[in-house]
Amino acid sequence: MTEILSVENLALGFRTEGGLARVLDMVNLSVRPGEIVGLVGESGCGKTTLARAILGTLPPAITRISHGRIRLAGADMLAGPGEATAGAVRGRAVTFIPQDPFASFNPLFRIGTQIMDLMRWKSPRRKPGARTGLYSPRRRRADRAAVIAMLDAVQLPQPERLLRKYPHELSGGQRQRVMIAMALLPGPRLIIADEPTTALDVTVQAQILALLRRLATERGVAVLFTTHDLGAAWEICDRVAVMYAGQTAEIAPRESFFGAPRHPYTRLLLESLPQEGRNPVGIPGTVPSPRAAPPGCRFHPRCPRASEHCRSARPALAGGEGHVTACHHPVMAPLEAVADA
Amino acid sequence: MPEAPILELHGLTRHFPVRGLLNRRIGTLRALDGVDLAVREGEVLGIVGESGCGKSTLGKTIMGIHAPTGGEVHFEGRKVAAPGLERPPEVRARLQYVYQDPGASLDPSWSLRRSLHEPLVIHTGLPRAAREARIREIVAAVGLPDAHLDLYPHEISGGQQRRVGLARILALGPRLVILDEPTSGLDVSVQAAVLTLFRNLRAAFNLTYLFISHDLAVVRSMCDRVAVMYLGRVVEIGPVAELFAAPKHPYTRALLAAAPRVGGPRVTEGFILQGEPPDPSRIPEGCRFRARCPLAAPVCAQEPALEGSAHQAACWRAEEVA
Structure with missing residues (x-):
């Protein structure tokens, strides 16, 4: 098996007051290591639901999965309450870039605090199986150097100063660059990018798409890129679904x-x-x-x-x-x- | 002999104060900074630019939602907006503004008939029967069945609400309609239907459009000329085909190069423009695009003016590069 992600005949629905809403009906999708797959469709076609199903973040109380399976980096994401495997995969082997980076930052904390919080739990230098949030000064120093190097790689000027800023002090393009850096820092094998450039202007979109494509290719990270913009899909994808x-x-x-x-x-x-x-x-x-x-x-x-x-x-x-x-x-x-x- | 323009802007300026502690004025946001523009009768003029470039402020200042800080707006040959000038009331019906989602401005507790009658009650002295006849005519033109008039907004689909919103605007018989981002946030299949509707309405009612959008592909398919x-100024204006085929201003070039086009080359491979537009409250001296421009030269420390006949660009080096 060579695929990093495979979704086979997935069917799921949400329980609503008006009956079962069958949002996904027999969806198939696979992503191989290092490729960029575009997932396109109009609003309401189930793109985001599929992305959340892959990450295992659908609301459990109302979701009913009737059929199919999702395998991600060897782990079964639908295995249910066995959170251990999914937890080790989510945020580590697979990371997420949201559509609106502003809504994903806490406006009260500095960028640096928020990135280091991520590294405390999801850094590739964290011992596998560690259960506590222990953060040794040695790992912190190594992680901080990695963060600076990554911010440099996403072409953010003066990374040291940026870490001391608050989210509102950054422009939309800069925030999305920080998000890309945060998605790459845990050393994932797959990034799920949910409409990452919809909120951006076209000249900034071109820069972000170029950056995403270059970093993904250089590091051999696979990207599942959901979008409703066919032009953007044409721009960076290897395959389109x-x-x-x-x-x-x-x-x-x-x-x-x-x-x-x-x-x-x-x-x-x-x-x-x-x-x-x-x-x-x-x-x-x-x-x-x-x-x-x-x-x-x-x-x-x-x-x-x-x-x-x-x-x-x-x-x-x-x-x-x-x-x-x-x-x-x-x-x-x-x-x-x-x-x- | 070309017809006189229906709308003319002379040095239109709109500044917003930036306030700090204790409401003290600490700066000026120059949203519109001297825009000269002429819209000819019957044409579709596109306004494109990135967010923060002042395109919505332009539409709102023409409409009178914002009062201009400087400059003048002439509509059908008369001055309708200038600093300190009261807007003549009869202009309001002839100049209309369409928001991103015209259906969202319907009152949920009014029947569609009542919503459609309202503008005619306010702006005309027509008796009820004449208003009803006019409404039926317009409703048919936007492609809604008569039977829908007694429904409420929540009983019809979003697309139909949009049509009702447009019908309300058209009932007054406007000459110029400002469309502000009418297709953003729509899926392509819906967008195509909306654009077709705009085209048909324009032919049926002999309208002139000012089409504000950030989507270059839509502007290209819809407009006759594009500006x-x-950062608050028009940097290039010209006929659509000419401007898209041979852009003169380096910013226009970058903008066109940045939009991915299905079937075109991968734009991310050769894209050179870096950074983002500066904050409109701290506009650089001289040419506004200087800091990001790949062609910037010492002469760019002075602000260039629009030059050319039909296809104009505000760039010192436009001719040598073209």
Whole structure:
């Protein structure tokens, strides 16, 4: 087994007053070491729920996992209350970059305090199996040197001074750089980045994407990059997976995903991108509610190629050469508009 | 002979005081710092720039939500905003502003019919039957069934609320509509439908749009001309095709290079612009972009003016690099 992360046929829902909301329905995804996988889809398609399921941070009281498994760096993340393995994996083998870095810092503590708190528990120099928060001066010195070196690597000027600042004194781009540094410090094998550049301006986004891609490649860290911005996915991903209403629609390498998408939803999504000299069409209809999801393929009410078969039978992911599609009627021709651009 | 512009800005300035301890004035945030702009009848003028560049302040100052600190706004040939000038009331109906989500401004406890009647009650003396006829016409134009008029906002979808919000604005027959980030936060499939709606409405009602957005791809597909703003000033303005094909100002170039485009080259591999825009309360002397500009020269210590005919750029070195 070579994958660092594998999600197999995951189905889960949330108990709500209006019945069970089946948010994820048979999701498949794998990430190999060192690659950047984009997870794209519209709001409400289950991207964030999947990311939280992988991290094991879904609210246990209302979550019902009906099917499937998640293996992360060899540990089973759905094993339930056996927190020991998941705890050693979470924050160590896998780390997280949030969408809004400001909401993730405590505004009352200095950046340095918050980074050193992280290192106290999650530093790679901490003895495996240690249960207490003992922090020897020797490890603290080594960790501090590592923090300074990392802040330098994410191109933050004057790291010593930065550690004494409060979160509000940093700009959005700087905060996201600190977040990237904090995600890399525990020496993870996988980073889950949940829309890390949505809140940033485009020139800052370009810098952050470049930084993320460079550091991930240099250190051989795999990245699961969720986004709704197809341009950003094109920019840094090696492979792209698209989700629709909690189902995996298509997984493909970057070139064939954008050049020859097979799922009708992927095609419509790409054709909705604004482009000069073309009126984007959009997709008629709306994303179904997870409480009343249509049977079969969840996209069939909006799909131009839907047939009777799509209403009754759920298509499985099929295809070859790393390009798999969950569709009974995939399109096999390349996409013209993108091929021309 | 080109038509007279519907909207003209002359040196429009809006400064906000920065206050410190005991409300003492400790600085000035120069959100708009001398903007000259002319919008022609019937065109779509895009305003792009990063956050903090003053594009929303520009829209709000034109609308009269902020009073200008200096400069003038001329609308349909008459002066409507200047320091100390009371805004003529009849301008309000003809100049309208669309927020990011126009549906969110509907009163939840009013039926849609009542919400739609309200602007006509305030701005016109029409009898009820005439108002009703006008509303039905507009509601059909934005693509809503008549039967929806008796519903309440929570009974219709977000997309329909947006249409009602637009219908309310259009009921008054505006000439110029300012759209402030109308597509940010929308998914691409919804965004495409919203843009199509804007295009159709513009054709049906003969509107002029001032389209404020940070999304270059949307501006490119939607606008006739585009103005790029940086720290409270317009640094480049020109026809969309020309500006996107051959940007003159180094900031515009960086902005265009930074936006990833599906099918294009990987921008992160050759991206050179570093840092972030400075704080608008501490704008550098001379050319505002000087500190981040790869082409900065000693001459840039003086502030450049917009130069050129149709396609203008405010850069000393625009010609030698082009």
